[in-house]
Amino acid sequence: MKWKRLLVIAMSAMMVFTLSACGGNETGSASGASSKAPQSKEASAGQSASSKASEPQGKQGKALVAYFSCTGNTKSLAETVAKALNADVYEIRPEKAYTAEDLNYNDESTRSTVEQKDDNARPALADKNANIAAYDTIVLAYPIWWGHAPRILDTFVESYDFSGKTIVPVCTSGGSDIGSSADYLKSHTKGTGSWKNGKLFSRNASESEIRDWLKGLGLQ
């Protein structure tokens, strides 16, 4: 299919990152910068990973940044968003970590590719400890995989009740925009929650850039 060929070409041209195990080793990123694997002590222990106990502040109320990241880019973005919002951080972790081979999008038979092609794929979560009920605003941070959020985000949004929450999607990619990825996630929450328009950021987005954007959303 034409779009697939174009996507592969675009991805190959734009992505300069070294694939690595999700939650595994030192990795590269789309921007060429490296970062440690996203495994906090709390997450390893199967707990909700909180950077700090945030207090309700500003229009966003009490905020949580829930992120999924395999090569560190989205983790880096998530941490900056959390600073900008004075939010807690929760890592969405798969029960079965993604290996470098799992992430090889050049091979149609690899786990990530097979999952992304299957609307019904729901990779299991390592835990369901995100205390969504305790927050007013939930930022969902994820990488773009084949134009969409990784299927584990579908698992995540279907695992919690987002009624009454403000949901803010953000993502990183090798060049694709956020596209319809957030709308697709929203469709899995059965209309619950008030979804803001999401945005693609670089892993190196500054706190002030993120603050300005949040202000535009009425969240600062």
Ligand SMILES: Cc1cc2nc3c(=O)[nH]c(=O)nc-3n(C[C@H](O)[C@H](O)[C@H](O)COP(=O)(O)O)c2cc1C
């Ligand atoms: C399986 C897979 C599929 C991807 N698909 C796309 C894509 O469709 N478009 C794109 O621009 N980047 C794509 N990427 C690149 C990632 O979106 C990008 O490297 C992202 O920043 C990775 O985030 P992370 O470091 O938090 O895991 C893909 C990466 C993987 C592993």
